[in-house]
Amino acid sequence: MPDAAPLLEVENIETCYGLSQVLFKLSLSVRSGEMVALMGRNGMGKTTTVRSIMGLTPARAGTIRFGGQDIRNLPPFRIAQLGIGLVPEGRQIFPNLTVRENLVAAAGNRLGSPDPWTIDKIHALFPRLAERGPNMGGTLSGGEQQMLAIGRALMTNPRLLILDEATEGLAPLIREEIWSCLSMLKARGQSVLVIDKNVENLTRIADRHTIIERGRAVWSGTSEQLIAEPDLQHRYLGV
Numbered sequence: 709m710p711d712a713a714p715l716l717e718v719e720n721i722e723t724c725y726g727l728s729q730v731l732f733k734l735s736l737s738v739r740s741g742e743m744v745a746l747m748g749r750n751g752m753g754k755t756t757t758v759r760s761i762m763g764l765t766p767a768r769a770g771t772i773r774f775g776g777q778d779i780r781n782l783p784p785f786r787i788a789q790l791g792i793g794l795v796p797e798g799r800q801i802f803p804n805l806t807v808r809e810n811l812v813a814a815a816g817n818r819l820g821s822p823d824p825w826t827i828d829k830i831h832a833l834f835p836r837l838a839e840r841g842p843n844m845g846g847t848l849s850g851g852e853q854q855m856l857a858i859g860r861a862l863m864t865n866p867r868l869l870i871l872d873e874a875t876e877g878l879a880p881l882i883r884e885e886i887w888s889c890l891s892m893l894k895a896r897g898q899s900v901l902v903i904d905k906n907v908e909n910l911t912r913i914a915d916r917h918t919i920i921e922r923g924r925a926v927w928s929g930t931s932e933q934l935i936a937e938p939d940l941q942h943r944y945l946g947v
Contacts, residue, residue, distance in 0.1 A: 714773075715740045715899050716761070716792075716868055721770030721780075723753075723760045730756045731767070734925050736901075736918045738868060743890070743900040745910040747945060748920040754903045755797055757920065758872050761901075762794055763787045775867065791819050793866030797873045797903075799857040803846030807837055810845050810856055815863040830859040833889060851882030858889065867899060874904045887913070907945060911935050919944045 714737040723731040730753050738744045746754050759765035761772060763784040772780040779787050788794070802810050808827070817824040831838035834855040840848060845856060854875075861869055874890070875883040887909045893900060894913055904910055910917065911931040919927040921944055934941065 713740070713776075714738065715742075715775060716901065717771070717773040718757070718761065719771040719773075721757075721760055721767040721772060723756055723765055723767045725756075725765065729923070731760065731923045733770070734920065734923065735770075736925060736928070738899055738901050740867075740899055741897045742916065743894050743902065743914045745914040745917045746901060746903045746920060747905070747907070747910065747917055749945065752920050753923040754920055755872055756923075758794070758796075758870055758901075758903070761787075761870065762792065788864070789818060791865075791867035793861035793864045793869045795854075795857045795861050795869070795871040795874070797876075799850075799853045801845040801848075801853050801856050801860065803844065805845055806842055807845060807848070807856055808841045810860050811837070811863050814860060817865045819865060819867060821865045824865045825862045827863075830862060833862075833892070834859060834885075851878050851885075854878060854882070854886060855889075858886070868901065869893065869898055870901045872903045874902050875906060875909075876904070905945070907934070907941055 716738040718734065718736045720733040720735055721731055722729065722733060734757060746757060748754055756765060760767040763782055767780055774790055774792065805813065811827060811830060836852055837855055837859055840852060848856060875886050891913050911934055914931060916930055917934050918925050926944060927940060
């Protein structure tokens with residue numbers, strides 16, 4: 709079972725792009741060993757939430773704590789060094805580096821994990837990356853790039869892994885591979901914050917969910933609670 713103390717605490721954050729406010733007193737948390745899903749329709753503020761956590765679009769108000777430390781005003785590189793690995797929307801792999809170079813570019817075990825991720829372990833997780841090792845990142849398919857983005861984040865041996873749009877735009881077989889990967893990570897005890905639209909898979913593997921609507925958290929609860937409320941799914945998650 710996950711530890712009781714939150715690893716990530718986001719409390720009442722407000723974030724703007726210029727004069728346009730996107731997040732309104734948004735709160736969520738992820739405990740150690742827990743997988744939490746952030747859900748909502750397009751344009752509701754999910755990616756802005758991730759950008760606020762990572763310091764890429766700093767929140768102007770509220771509190772963001774990671775491992776008990778206030779990180780709201782830290783630069784992104786410091787936040788990453790504290791142990792947050794990001795798989796960004798759009799993947800953003802390095803197109804002019806090989807697959808192997810992408811994996812080792814930011815690799816490290818700064819936090820001294822006793823069982824760190826290595827190239828061999830990433831290859832075991834995604835055998836396709838072993839096959840494509842010498843290839844340039846820009847030549848990979850979308851699914852392979854997503855595997856590479858996940859592998860690159862894991863190579864930093866993060867305490868928390870954040871995936872923004874984990875399976876968006878991927879072929880069905882690749883999606884299943886990503887969901888299998890996330891199930892394995894959860895079994896390994898990896899703390900995860902995942903954004904995706906697949907309610908069925910999210911309720912199968914995530915512990916808790918926060919639904920966001922127009923920059924506000926409108927519902928939080930367990931998978932069992934979300935499954936029991938189809939009207940809620942239709943209201944906030946239906947197309």
